[in-house]
């Protein structure tokens with residue numbers, strides 16, 4: 144048993160030193176730990192030292208530092224899980240970092256649930272349970288597996304804290320030893336971070352993408368979560384690949400296998416609306432031409448899924464440069480997949496010219512967008528010395544290979 148003991152605290156001035164993480168976590172779930180954590184819900188991290196000193200007068204030092212650490216993680220987790228869940232759940236630093244946010248996990252779980260016939264899922268690499276929770280809330284029974292004992296314990300505590308223990312069985316094991324044959328589907332979210340940070344090579348994921356793909360192909364249906372930047376060549380012809388963004392930020396790519404999915408197709412899905420764009424095969428290269436009256440910035444999921452050509456076709460336009468994902472057209476086009484701008488000025492790149500133009504137009508608020516330019520938006524804004532009642536958007540980009548500035552404003556504003 145580690146130094147923090149659930150029933151016999153070490154006393155107000157408990158000895159300092161390393162603590163068994165499982166024992167420290169168990170202590171947090173005792174009535175005393177729960178009370179401490181509840182009291183830290185809205186605590187100000189800037190006052191952590193003073194708070195720790197005060198709490199150590201009446202609680203064991205190890206428990207106080209575990210509670211403060213957990214309170215910090217809960218505050219970080221609010222962005223992913225929302226305040227209501229985050230303050231009932233438990234986290235590890237890696238667990239909160241790597242967990243799927245609720246919006247994306249729910250979307251994926253519901254896609255599984257809508258298929259019908261998916262009543263149980265083996266969640267291989269469950270972490271602290273982000274996906275397992277969403278699957279259970281979609282009415283699916285889950286076997287949640289993680290080889291890290293503390294992470295598995297935290298996943299178990301989260302299932303209990305959210306009233307989902309009846310649907311989620313957590314097992315601490317290596318996923319390569321799990322028999323997934325009793326389950327209707329498999330979900331794999333390999334660890335993509337190692338001791339040296341983010342891992343880009345899919346074969347260096349734990350477990351490697353080739354293992355995860357083989358596990359997926361053995362199951363009637365499967366989903367693999369991968370990095371959104373994964374090279375398309377790594378995907379293979381048997382998966383439907385989907386890129387998911389939330390609020391305009393690309394969050395992940397997921398490969399779907401089995402009945403009900405479309406192998407070889409590429410999909411972009413935008414949350415929260417769940418608007419979804421799909422192409423059955425790679426699209427031909429779109430035309431390129433001069434900047435017209437309207438400019439469209441496709442959502443990142445559309446770009447990652449290589450579906451910009453689809454937008455070009457829908458709006459009857461063309462690209463401004465064959466290597467840049469800005470689409471242009473003479474007539475306005477409204478779509479959930481792009482943000483539309485009306486372009487008023489086109490200038491060759493140059494700080495002086497831009498400054499003069501913004502002064503003449505009395506622009507006090509400047510949004511800087513860039514694609515194919517190395518200029519730092521903050522630095523540019525600082526050098527413009529903006530003053531005036533108007534706002535504008537500047538695009539720093541390339542048009543037919545030439546560094547160019549396009550000035551305009553969002554359509555409808």
Ligand SMILES: C[S@@+](CC[C@H](N)C(=O)[O-])C[C@H]1O[C@@H](n2cnc3c(N)ncnc32)[C@H](O)[C@@H]1O
Nearest residue numbers: 242243268269270272273274290317318332349
């Ligand atoms: C990206 S996280 C999973 C996050 C999870 N989907 C969530 O939303 O909370 C990956 C997890 O895989 C676990 N893992 C890596 N290799 C494993 C293996 N061979 N067997 C079991 N778990 C493994 C790690 O411990 C880590 O918790």
